[in-house]
Amino acid sequence: MTIPVITLDGPSASGKGTVAARVAASLGFHYLDSGALYRLMALYAMRNQIALDHEARLAMAAVRLPATFAEGVVKLEGEDVSDAIRAEEVGIGASKVAVLPALRAALLQRQRDFRQAPGLVTDGRDMGSVVFPDATVKVFLTASAAERARRRHKQLIDKGEAANILQIQQDIEERDARDAARPVAPLKAEADAHMLDTTDLTVDQAVAQVLAWWRNTAN
Numbered sequence: 001m002t003i004p005v006i007t008l009d010g011p012s013a014s015g016k017g018t019v020a021a022r023v024a025a026s027l028g029f030h031y032l033d034s035g036a037l038y039r040l041m042a043l044y045a046m047r048n049q050i051a052l053d054h055e056a057r058l059a060m061a062a063v064r065l066p067a068t069f070a071e072g073v074v075k076l077e078g079e080d081v082s083d084a085i086r087a088e089e090v091g092i093g094a095s096k097v098a099v100l101p102a103l104r105a106a107l108l109q110r111q112r113d114f115r116q117a118p119g120l121v122t123d124g125r126d127m128g129s130v131v132f133p134d135a136t137v138k139v140f141l142t143a144s145a146a147e148r149a150r151r152r153h154k155q156l157i158d159k160g161e162a163a164n165i166l167q168i169q170q171d172i173e174e175r176d177a178r179d180a181a182r183p184v185a186p187l188k189a190e191a192d193a194h195m196l197d198t199t200d201l202t203v204d205q206a207v208a209q210v211l212a213w214w215r216n217t218a219n
């Protein structure tokens with residue numbers, strides 16, 4: 001029997017990670033935040049003075065990236081970088097290294113290894129299109145750019161970071177444009193994905209909708 005996978009793809013701050021983690025907890029499934037891998041690569045490059053477009057060096061580093069994920073803690077070379085990878089400039093850097101085909105290829109198997117019984121919930125940009133094209137349920141999550149900027153702004157303020165909502169919206173829109181325009185694994189809704197616009201939904205409502213699609217497919 002193939003191990004079930006639920007994929008959530010979509011633009012920045014649409015709520016993918018929040019919904020995916022909740023769905024995974026509710027079903028007792030594993031959870032993969034694929035964006036964290038791209039963020040780790042960006043942080044690694046920034047810390048080691050590797051240019052964000054140095055494809056050969058970054059692809060090589062991706063294969064043996066000394067990173068671990070355990071109980072919500074992300075470590076790079078043994079150091080807890082869970083907060084560091086969430087910084088806005090690391091998100092922008094992640095979107096830049098994510099255009100490199102060799103780096104994406106180097107991360108592919110690493111992501112597929114997360115497909116473990118009893119199942120996996122994963123979020124990113126190409127989970128349903130490239131990494132798990134045979135996923136049981138595919139969801140494309142969206143929200144208006146203004147609502148997404150508001151959410152990211154609130155997240156940063158709650159963490160005690162200074163943030164300007166207009167700057168955030170501009171960064172988000174630039175990042176989405178780059179993620180959607182790249183030739184390899186661009187951000188786009190698959191024909192077989194369920195569309196979920198969360199602009200006017202609560203987290204509970206979004207989670208309930210994904211679980212309903214899962215139950216319809218699994219039974």
Ligand SMILES: Nc1ncnc2c1ncn2[C@@H]1O[C@H](COP(=O)(O)OP(=O)(O)O)[C@@H](O)[C@H]1O
Pocket residue numbers: 010011012013014015016017018019123151152155198199200201202203204206
């Ligand atoms: N309906 C909703 N669905 C998902 N997240 C929401 C919703 N409403 C508000 N949020 C909030 O939006 C913020 C951004 O969500 P996050 O999961 O980090 O997005 P992404 O992984 O797409 O970047 C979180 O603080 C989350 O609680």
Ligand SMILES: Nc1ccn([C@H]2C[C@H](O)[C@@H](COP(=O)(O)OP(=O)(O)O)O2)c(=O)n1
Pocket residue numbers: 011012013014017034035036038039091094095098123124125126127175179
């Ligand atoms: N499967 C993925 C996941 C992320 N990326 C890239 C593109 C995104 O702009 C960055 C950061 O992704 P992440 O999901 O962590 O970002 P957000 O939380 O949605 O703002 O990584 C990707 O190309 N493919």
